[in-house]
Amino acid sequence: MSMDSFQGYMRADGSVGARNLVAVIPSCGCSQHAAALIAAQVRGAALLNYTGGCGEIAGDMARATELLAQYARHPNVVGAVIVSLGCETLDAHRLAELAAGGGPVELLTIQELGGTARTVSRGVDLVQKMAARAASLEREDCPVASLTIGLECGGSDATSGMAANPAMGAFSDLMVAQGARVILAETSELLGAEHIMVDRAATPDVARALLSTVEDCERWLKATGEDFMGKQPSPGNVRGGITTVEEKALGDVLKGGHSPFVQVLGYGQRPSVPGLSFMDTPGNDPASVTGLVAAGCQIVTFTTGRGNPMGNAVAPVVKITGNARTWAHMGADMDLDASTIIAGSESVEQVGARLYELVLRVASGTRTVAETLGHEEFSMLRLGPVY
Amino acid sequence: MANVLVIDSRDTVGVALMDLPAGTAVELNGGRPTSLVTTELIPFGHKIALVAIGPGETIVKYGASIGVAVDDIQPGMSVHVHNLKSVRGAAR
Numbered sequence: 001m002s003m004d005s006f007q008g009y010m011r012a013d014g015s016v017g018a019r020n021l022v023a024v025i026p027s028c029g030c031s032q033h034a035a036a037l038i039a040a041q042v043r044g045a046a047l048l049n050y051t052g053g054c055g056e057i058a059g060d061m062a063r064a065t066e067l068l069a070q071y072a073r074h075p076n077v078v079g080a081v082i083v084s085l086g087c088e089t090l091d092a093h094r095l096a097e098l099a100a101g102g103g104p105v106e107l108l109t110i111q112e113l114g115g116t117a118r119t120v121s122r123g124v125d126l127v128q129k130m131a132a133r134a135a136s137l138e139r140e141d142c143p144v145a146s147l148t149i150g151l152e153c154g155g156s157d158a159t160s161g162m163a164a165n166p167a168m169g170a171f172s173d174l175m176v177a178q179g180a181r182v183i184l185a186e187t188s189e190l191l192g193a194e195h196i197m198v199d200r201a202a203t204p205d206v207a208r209a210l211l212s213t214v215e216d217c218e219r220w221l222k223a224t225g226e227d228f229m230g231k232q233p234s235p236g237n238v239r240g241g242i243t244t245v246e247e248k249a250l251g252d253v254l255k256g257g258h259s260p261f262v263q264v265l266g267y268g269q270r271p272s273v274p275g276l277s278f279m280d281t282p283g284n285d286p287a288s289v290t291g292l293v294a295a296g297c298q299i300v301t302f303t304t305g306r307g308n309p310m311g312n313a314v315a316p317v318v319k320i321t322g323n324a325r326t327w328a329h330m331g332a333d334m335d336l337d338a339s340t341i342i343a344g345s346e347s348v349e350q351v352g353a354r355l356y357e358l359v360l361r362v363a364s365g366t367r368t369v370a371e372t373l374g375h376e377e378f379s380m381l382r383l384g385p386v387y
Numbered sequence: 388m389a390n391v392l393v394i395d396s397r398d399t400v401g402v403a404l405m406d407l408p409a410g411t412a413v414e415l416n417g418g419r420p421t422s423l424v425t426t427e428l429i430p431f432g433h434k435i436a437l438v439a440i441g442p443g444e445t446i447v448k449y450g451a452s453i454g455v456a457v458d459d460i461q462p463g464m465s466v467h468v469h470n471l472k473s474v475r476g477a478a479r
Contacts, residue, residue, distance in 0.1 A: 158402055158432030161449065162392060191475040192452070218475065228473065241402070241432030243466070244473035247453035305432075323432075342392075342404060 004178055007364035008142035008298075013102065015075040016146040018298040018363045020134035021046040021314050022127045023080040025068050027095055028053025028088035034116045035083040038123035044131040046077070046313045049378045053090040057384030065095050067268050067380055070294045072099030076314045078137070079103035079130035081123050086111030104130060139365065145179030145274065147363060150292030150300035150315075151255045152185060154285035156233075157240020157305030161251020163322025163341040163351070164303035169257030170352025171301065171359070172276060176259040181271045183295060184256040185281040185288050187217045188232055192246025193253040197278065202260040209264035213280050232283060236306050255303065267381050268294035285310060286379035289317065299359055309333040311375025316368040318359055335368055389416040391423075391435055395450030400434040400466050402448075407435070413463070426463040434466040446471055 009017040022045050026035035029051035039047035048071055052064050072080035080099050084092035086109045096107040106126050113119045151168060153160055172182045190197065194214040201207035221228060233242045242248050262275035268291045271277040279295065281288035285308065289300050293315040300317045302308065307330035311317045321327050324339035331337070336355055340346035362368055391401040391413045401415065406428070413423035413435070421437075429435045434448065440460040445452045458470040 158434075162394070162402065192473075195451070228475070238468060241430070241434065241467070243434070243468055243471045244454040245475050246451070246473060247448055250449035250451050250453065344388075 001177060004144045004360065005141045006144060006147075006360045007139035008146065009137050010140055010142065011075060011102065015296070016142045016298070017075040017078070018316065018365075019076040019314070020044065020078045020131075020137055021076055022130045022134070023048060023072050023074070023077045023314065024123070024127060025072060025080055025082045025095070025099075026050050026053075027068070027082055027084040027090050027092040030054075030085040030088065031083045031110055034110060034119045034123070037116070037120045038081065038083065038127055041124045042127045042131055044134065045127050047376055047378075048313050049376070050380065052380070052382065052386070053088040055387045056089070056382070060382050060384050061090055063267070064380060065090060065098065067290075067294045068095055069098030070268060070270075070296075071314060072105060073102040074293065074314050075296060075298050077102060078134040080105045081126050081130075082107045083119065083123060084109045143179070144175065144360065147175070147298055148181040148183065148271065148296045149175055149359065150183050150185065150289065150295075150297040152285065152289055152292065152300055153189075153252055153255060153303040154310065155304040155306040155308035156237050156242060156248060156251065157323060158242060159240075159322035159339065159342060160303055160305040161247075161254060163348075164305070164320045164338040165251055165254040165322075166348045167322070167338045167341060167351035167355060168255045168301055168303050168320065170349050171257075171355040172255065173257035173259055174352060174356045176257070176275055179274045181274050182256075182259070182276045183265065183271060183279050183292055183297065184253075184276065185279040185292055186252065186283045187213055187280050188221065188283040189245070189252045190214055190249045191218055191232075192244070193249035196250075196253050197256075197261055200258070200260050202262045202275070206261050206264060210261060210278060213264055213278070217280075240305050265295065267291045270295045282381055284379070286377045287381045289377065290379050291381060299362055301355065301359065303338075304334075307333060309370065309373070309375065310377050311368065311370030311373070313376045313378040316362050317370045317375070318355070318362055318368055319370065320355060333369055333373070389414050389418075392416045393419075393437065394448060397447055397450045399436065399438050399440060399447045401437055403429040403431055403433055403435060406431050424463050426461065427465050429465050436460045436462050436464045436466050438462055440466075
C-alpha cells in the first residue's frame with residue numbers, strides 16, 4: 001500500500017495544519033461581543049463563541065480553560081488573541097499560559113484597556129499582524145498519518161445507516177490504514193450498539209472503557225427521570241424512519257468502519273496513538289464537534305440524512321448525505337452525495353474512496369461549503385448549572 | 388428493481404427504498420423471492436415487517452435488536468413508533 005500525502009502546513013511542534021487561522025477567544029460571556037467585533041474585521045480570524053466564564057462549577061471552569069487553550073494550540077491555528085473582561089472567574093492569565101506553545105498568544109483586558117472600542121482597535125491590529133505573518137507560510141507534502149479526523153452524524157434518517165455512514169466507515173478504514181487518527185463520538189447515540197464496539201476493542205481495557213462509558217451515559221440519563229423516547233432519536237430522526245435509539249445506534253456505529261478501537265477518550269482529549277478511537281461526547285452536534293476539534297481534529301467528516309448545515313470555528317466540516325432528496329433540495333449545504341449507494345450506481349467502497357480523496361483535497365486547502373457559507377459553530381459541553 | 392432493502396439476513400424488518408402504497412408487491416434486494424405485499428403505506432426509509440412478530444418479541448435490523456414489538460405485527464405492515472419500543476434509555 002502506498003503512503004499518501006496532502007499539502008499541509010508543518011508546525012514547529014510537529015503537528016500539521018490544514019488552515020491558518022487566528023483564534024479570537026473571549027474568556028467570558030461579557031467579553032464575547034468585543035471578541036466578535038475583532039474577529040469580524042479580519043479575514044482569517046476565527047471567533048470561539050464562548051459565553052461562560054462566571055457562575056459555573058469548578059469542573060466546567062477547568063474544562064473551559066483547558067479546551068479554549070487546546071483551540072489556541074490547534075494545528076489549524078497560527079496565533080490567538082484572548083479577550084478578557086478583567087473580573088471573571090475564569091483565570092485569563094492561566095488560559096494565556098496554557099494557550100502558549102503553538103503560535104503567538106496575546107491577552108487583552110477590557111477593564112485595563114478602557115472599554116470595548118479600545119480593546120477592539122488593539123485586537124484588530126494584533127489579529128491582522130498574526131494573519132499577515134501566516135500569509136507567508138507555504139504548504140508542503142505531509143503524510144496522511146499526520147491527520148486526526150472526527151466522525152460525526154446529525155439530522156440522521158434511515159438513509160444514514162444505509163449509505164452515508166457505511167461510506168464514512170470505508171473512508172475511516174482507509175484513513176486508519178494510512179496511520180491517521182480517527183475519532184468516533186456521540187455516546188448517547190450508541191446505546192444498543194456497544195456490543196459491536198466491544199467486539200472490536202483492541203484490548204480488554206479498551207473493551208471495559210467502552211462499556212463503562214455507555215453504561216455511565218445510560219445510568220445518568222435514567223437518573224434524570226427523562227424518557228429518552230422523543231429525544232433520542234430526535235423528532236426529525238423519527239420522521240426519517242428511525243424508531244428507537246438502538247436502531248439509530250446500529251446505523252451510527254457503521255461510521256467507524258471495521259477497524260479495531262484502540263483508545264477511549266474523554267471530551268476533548270487528544271488520542272495518543274494512531275487508529276480508531278472513541279470519544280465520550282453528547283449527541284448534541286455542535287457540542288460533540290467542538291470536543292472532537294479540541295482533540296486536534298484538523299477536519300471533521302459529518303453525515304446527515306435530513307440535512308444539517310453545520311461547520312466549526314477552526315476545522316473544516318465535510319458533509320455527506322445518502323438521501324437523494326436532501327442532495328437535490330439542500331445540496332448547497334453538502335459536500336458529497338452518497339445516495340448513489342441506495343440507487344445502486346456506486347458501492348460503499350467507491351463512495352468511501354471518493355470521500356477520502358475529497359478530505360485530502362480539503363486538507364490541502366479546498367474550502368468546504370460550510371467554510372464558504374461562513375459557519376463558525378463552537379459550543380462547549382457543560383455539565384453543571386450556571387448560577 | 389428492489390423496492391425494499393434487507394440489510395442483514397437475520398433481519399425481521401426491511402427498509403422501503405421508495406414510498407410504497409398499500410397493496411404494493413415487495414421486491415427484495417438481491418432478487419430473493421418473496422410474496423410479501425404492503426398492507427399499508429410504507430414511506431421511503433420506513434420499516435416493513437418481513438415476518439409475523441408477536442407482542443414482546445425482539446425486532447431485528449442490522450442483524451441486531453432495535454427494540455421489542457408492543458403489538459401484533461403482520462407481514463407487510465409498517466413497523467415504527469406505534470408498534471416498536473426501545474428497551475434502552477427509557478425512564479421506567
